[in-house]
Amino acid sequence: MMLGEKKMSTMVKPCKCRTETKKELFYKISEIVDDYRGKEGSLIPILHIAQGIYGYLTPELLQFIAEKLNLPFSKVYGVATFYSYFTITPRGEYTIRVCLGTSCYLQGGKKVLAQLKKQLGIEIGETTPDGKYTLEVVRCIGECGMAPNISINNTSFTNVKPENIGEILKSLQH
């Protein structure tokens, strides 16, 4: 797999939302909800954007959204916890998703996952103590011809071997 370190830094952007105050972030989300007001079935797009701004969907944020949309909290919470892309716990700067689609599973994806667990010292669904990396599994990202694959913050890496993991993680820092 070809890796250009310079290319990596422009492709994978860490989430910047932690520099703003909670009030500022809630205000931004409030504006988004207002944009979507009146559009039927807009809860899921709102949750996507809210999570993109805030980083994760806290109960407080979900309550805020529920009130703005005039929906029961239980309904909003039920949607947020149904879909695997939404999280109610903080994620790291980089969300590393290991593809375990059929092809990746058969072509060494489990070994890549094992190496990541070992190197980061965390299990699936967990975040490193320094808040840098969250490890998840995804099935699949649709690049099966070049298995095994991983995606980091929506940028994919193909033909990944366990011995490449160190290099990939290092290049994220530039």
Next chain:
Amino acid sequence: MAKATVNSMRITSLQELENIRRQYEEKQKKYKYRVAVCSGTGCISSNCGEVKDALLEALKKKGLTEEVFVSCTGCIGLCSLGPLVAVYPEGVLYTKLTPAKVAEIVEAHLVNSEIKTEYTYYDVKKNIHIPRIGEIDFFKEQVRISLRNCGYIDCSSLEEYLAKDGYLGLARALLEMQPAEVVKAVKDSGLRGRGGAGFPTGVKWESTLNTPGKEKYFICNADEGIPGSYMDKALLEGDPHTIIEGMLIGAYAVGATKGYAYIRAEYPLAVDRLDAAINQARKAGLLGQNILGSRFDFDIEIRTGAGAFICGEETAMMQSIEGLRGEPRQKPPLPTESGLFGKPTVINNVETLASIPPILFNGPAWYSSFGTEDSKGTKVFSLSGSMVNNGLIEVPMGVTLRKILEDIGGGIKNNKAFKAAQTGGPSGGCITSEYLDTPLDFSSMQKIGTIMGSGDFVVMDEDTCMLDMVKYFMEFVQEESCGRCTSCRIGTKRMLEIIERITSGAGREGDIGLLEELGQTIQETSACGLGQTAPNSVLSTIRYFREEYNEHIRNKYCRGGVCTELSSFARAGKTEGQSCKVLPLTTKK
């Protein structure tokens, strides 16, 4: 008349559409070469961006920018050999490119008209380079209808799409036909849904057309969740306007004025490209009101999924668009009667929609001349696993597994033996070497215990453990079950527990019978397709690989060497403590 471009005017008639097309074609005539740089996600991950930058720089240095047209295209198809570049008019395919190689190709091919053979496609079976796409086995057998533009047109250009008969199918439908005639054309073509169910598209449209109601919806199902599938992704990334045109034709046929494209969150590039195409179409008046000067209004909104496989099921998808948990609804009523927000709704797969414009443009008889009696047209398959050539292909329905495996796929890597091909993902089954000559169409595949599925085609070699693969599918189903039906929620868990026991060496006599009984119960008592097909992979492997199950259970032996708690040496006896004859495997990891 002022020169019309698609950026400067709204297209309000067929005449204007054709003017833009002709003017663009005239403009293109000045180019001596077209260089197509594959810009699907796969090649992007392989750094095709650097290859493209190097190409542009080399062209500038050589003063060739007015002679060479660079097109960033959708998937050319040979995903395992990217980054890929194709040079026309010769149709030469260069593979595994780097910036340095590209500079050499510019010098040799574009300046000196000499094909740089050493960088072209290499056929490992025949041990020769085969430069021309039309002569490469991987491409020779293909008939690209849905994929007609992928790998050639610039995927970000509306003009490029128009130049390849884009929106002429819509013009024919909208300006020359009544909705019922459009429905009849699609019915006559024999097109069946390409998402997996294979329901006749024309029948679905007819049902919706005949349901009274002023408000109807048209949904594009781009929640391509089956592992191993990337056909829809390639179409959305490589030819987004064909999806828009397909939706427009369908919406006109059934009387819908609002459309949704539901794309899974795992496909951000597909979302971006379709979004850009929708904006282009709106600016050009091809979406919105009074399309092409008719009284037909239609617009499309993109909705992204959020990581729930079940939302690929049509009723769960509608729940998701409505902002709810993606739990499937009871049918009847069918979506065509009462669907999104309670209104009549059509949900069609991406590949199905990509087939619609050429059906309207070329006529249904043309389309139904491909394929078999019960499966007309072509099918896109995404090849992966142990074959030499993995990637995207489109072949007439009815092509055999043998042709895909041996001719198109180039055989199995590293001279391993073929074991099975998996189709239909967790809902499907496997095809063994006994059935290599089975035609790949809906009915033939059902007879051998699998399904066409959406087109995922995973090839396994002798080192694959079928129980490990089945464990994977059951884990998948367990994760993705919405939890509503007891039989699916708990039944699949019990099946998984049994498989886990077997693969960890604790299998018991009677486990196979239990799996079969559980499987049948789940099939018969689940409310939706996910549950109804969840046991398929287990039942299919029991049918064809029963011996492997018995080896795991009775002999604690995994012939693939995958189940690490089992031996990779065969033991002749069942009882512990007795001396046994140990047989070494001929292939061992």
